[in-house]
Amino acid sequence: MKLNKNINQKNSIFKNWLVILVAILFIILPFIINAYWVDVLFFFGVYALLGLSLNIVLGEVGLFDLGHMGFMAIGAYTTAILNTTFGIPIIVLLPISAIAAGAFAWLVCSPIIHLRGDYLCIVTIGMGEIVRLTLNNNPFGITGGSNGVYGIDFPSLGSIFVIDNSTKFYYYIWLIVGLTIIGLVNLQRSRIGRAWNCIREDEIAAESTGIDVRYYKLLAFVLGAGLAGVGGNIYASKLMIVSPESFSFMESCMLFCIVLIGGMGSIPGVLIGAAAISLFPEVFRAFAQYRMLIFGVAMVIMMIFRPGGIWPRKRGAFEFKPLLMKPGEENG
Amino acid sequence: MKIILEQLLNGLTIGSFYALIALGYSMVYGVMKLINFAHGDLFALGSYLGFTLLVSGSAYATVTFGIWGGMIAAMLIAAIGIGIAGTLIERIAYRPIYPAGRLPAVVSALGASIVIQNGIMVVWGPRPQAYSSQVVPSVMLNIGGIKITLMQIVVLIVSFILMGLLFYIIQKTTFGAAIRACALDRSTAALMGINIETVIFFIFALGPALGGMAGVMVGMYYRKISFVMGWNYGLKAFTATILGGIGNIPGAMLGGLLLGILEMLGSVYISTAYKDVFVFLILILVLIFRPTGLLGEKIAEKV
Numbered sequence: 149m150k151l152n153k154n155i156n157q158k159n160s161i162f163k164n165w166l167v168i169l170v171a172i173l174f175i176i177l178p179f180i181i182n183a184y185w186v187d188v189l190f191f192f193g194v195y196a197l198l199g200l201s202l203n204i205v206l207g208e209v210g211l212f213d214l215g216h217m218g219f220m221a222i223g224a225y226t227t228a229i230l231n232t233t234f235g236i237p238i239i240v241l242l243p244i245s246a247i248a249a250g251a252f253a254w255l256v257c258s259p260i261i262h263l264r265g266d267y268l269c270i271v272t273i274g275m276g277e278i279v280r281l282t283l284n285n286n287p288f289g290i291t292g293g294s295n296g297v298y299g300i301d302f303p304s305l306g307s308i309f310v311i312d313n314s315t316k317f318y319y320y321i322w323l324i325v326g327l328t329i330i331g332l333v334n335l336q337r338s339r340i341g342r343a344w345n346c347i348r349e350d351e352i353a354a355e356s357t358g359i360d361v362r363y364y365k366l367l368a369f370v371l372g373a374g375l376a377g378v379g380g381n382i383y384a385s386k387l388m389i390v391s392p393e394s395f396s397f398m399e400s401c402m403l404f405c406i407v408l409i410g411g412m413g414s415i416p417g418v419l420i421g422a423a424a425i426s427l428f429p430e431v432f433r434a435f436a437q438y439r440m441l442i443f444g445v446a447m448v449i450m451m452i453f454r455p456g457g458i459w460p461r462k463r464g465a466f467e468f469k470p471l472l473m474k475p476g477e478e479n480g
Numbered sequence: 481m482k483i484i485l486e487q488l489l490n491g492l493t494i495g496s497f498y499a500l501i502a503l504g505y506s507m508v509y510g511v512m513k514l515i516n517f518a519h520g521d522l523f524a525l526g527s528y529l530g531f532t533l534l535v536s537g538s539a540y541a542t543v544t545f546g547i548w549g550g551m552i553a554a555m556l557i558a559a560i561g562i563g564i565a566g567t568l569i570e571r572i573a574y575r576p577i578y579p580a581g582r583l584p585a586v587v588s589a590l591g592a593s594i595v596i597q598n599g600i601m602v603v604w605g606p607r608p609q610a611y612s613s614q615v616v617p618s619v620m621l622n623i624g625g626i627k628i629t630l631m632q633i634v635v636l637i638v639s640f641i642l643m644g645l646l647f648y649i650i651q652k653t654t655f656g657a658a659i660r661a662c663a664l665d666r667s668t669a670a671l672m673g674i675n676i677e678t679v680i681f682f683i684f685a686l687g688p689a690l691g692g693m694a695g696v697m698v699g700m701y702y703r704k705i706s707f708v709m710g711w712n713y714g715l716k717a718f719t720a721t722i723l724g725g726i727g728n729i730p731g732a733m734l735g736g737l738l739l740g741i742l743e744m745l746g747s748v749y750i751s752t753a754y755k756d757v758f759v760f761l762i763l764i765l766v767l768i769f770r771p772t773g774l775l776g777e778k779i780a781e782k783v
Contacts (some may be wrong), residue, residue: 201528259768266515270722271767273715274760285753297505397715401517401590408587440598448573
């Protein structure tokens with residue numbers, strides 16, 4: 149038992165150093181690489197944020213959601229429309245788009261949350277497609293049809309600090325991703341996280357131990373959608389334009405792949421998955437038209453050799469620790 | 481009245497495409513519990529194979545067998561070719577992953593789908609291609625005041641024959657019984673002496689073969705084909721599968737036909753721009769009230 153604890157401690161020290169190293173690397177990177185790659189890393193950050201948001205629904209609770217881009221679209225369009233017509237600052241709209249996307253998720257998921265597995269999957273696909281098609285059809289003349297909404301401001305704090313170049317956007321997105329990760333790690337260890345994982349492993353068992361399955365599933369959808377809304381806000385202010393084809397079914401599938409390539413429910417896994425999905429096409433740009441072909445082959449090979457993902461979440465280590473330790477030892 | 485009938489016929493035609501593709505999804509899902517995302521792209525590949533045989537270059541099939549013989553030959557060759565492609569994908573992309581559960585197979589299927597789609601783009605080029613009217617006759621018939629194209633009749637007849645044939649195989653033959661047994665419980669079916677390998681081989685050959693034929697017919701009916709069309713048709717056909725009840729063969733046929741008709745009626749009476757929104761709304765409504773689809777049986781959960 150003592151040996152066991154030592155290994156745990158060594159592991160956690162190693163992990164802490166790894167986290168610090170990665171954080172330092174991310175801080176100094178923009179000074180080393182050129183502006184093009186800073187932008188690439190910005191989009192890596194956006195994918196990471198979206199991957200983390202889908203990871204709540206798919207990884208933690210095990211609900212198939214193939215329409216996640218719909219939530220991001222709600223966030224992005226909320227930002228775009230409110231900013232261009234009413235001139236509300238982007239930074240104020242950050243929480244508003246999160247709330248809008250979350251509220252939308254609550255509204256559409258409430259009646260369908262009882263569906264299981266693949267039926268839920270097709271309904272989320274349908275929902276995502278309805279969002280995209282509706283935006284494309286320019287309802288009430290507010291979404292600009294297939295041209296989208298353009299002329300979105302940069303995020304700013306007053307008039308002194310404006311996020312207006314690649315490097316600033318890079319720090320902005322990774323700051324948000326960092327904060328999200330801290331929040332999600334804590335959430336994983338909380339009562340809510342444990343309830344989610346319990347539902348993922350066995351829904352009936354979870355229900356019979358008194359977990360309100362419906363409530364926790366909806367909570368996952370609302371939180372995931374809210375986070376995707378934040379991603380939409382940042383995406384809209386970076387590109388200064390939002391248009392429906394950015395939120396296609398294909399993109400939702402890519403998010404699904406981010407979570408599965410990294411490893412279900414694993415936060416470092418999501419970061420690796422996002423890196424794979426966003427950096428791969430850039431690295432292989434030299435292959436031009438064969439690029440996506442190689443990408444598809446890589447996805448298949450990847451799943452053959454590591455079906456559980458690159459960095460799967462370790463199970464048990466955390467759940468059983470309190471049982472192995474004497475009372476009062478928990479902070480040791 | 482005439483307009484309604486014409487639109488119903490149009491809807492039925494589109495619906496029979498959806499139904500043929502949906503059968504492939506449903507059979508694979510029934511036995512493997514796997515959503516074969518590459519299926520839509522196999523359908524598109526079938527369309528391009530037919531294009532090569534009928535139109536581009538030497539138009540081999542048309543020259544050898546004449547116009548009608550050429551069409552039949554193109555459909556048969558596409559069916560065989562896509563059937564082989566389907567089994568190959570199963571061997572390469574799905575079989576090694578079965579032990580790991582269902583979710584990794586989804587990623588692998590999406591990967592295979594991207595490979596096929598971009599493979600088509602590399603081989604046939606990114607521009608849409610057209611089945612020219614020299615190889616596919618364009619004749620408009622007028623039956624009792626209802627306008628119908630010759631191609632429409634051909635498509636309806638061929639797809640109903642194919643569906644009937646499949647229905648017969650699944651419901652009446654011993655082999656069909658084996659497939660149904662595998663869909664119910666694969667391990668028990670294996671204990672009863674059913675060769676699971678053969679069943680898997682055939683469902684991955686039969687489903688895509690039907691899809692490939694549908695691909696050639698879509699080319700003949702709409703004339704324009706593009707390498708991304710697999711996603712659209714695949715999504716619609718998958719919707720149809722769920723609408724009818726996934727894993728259920730008559731359900732897939734019903735779902736496909738119903739979806740085609742709904743889409744047509746939606747575009748006539750609501751608006752063309754919102755027809756897909758209408759289709760997905762109907763799907764969601766059906767699933768809210770019948771969570772296992774129209775013909776899907778309610779399965780008691782095992783604890």
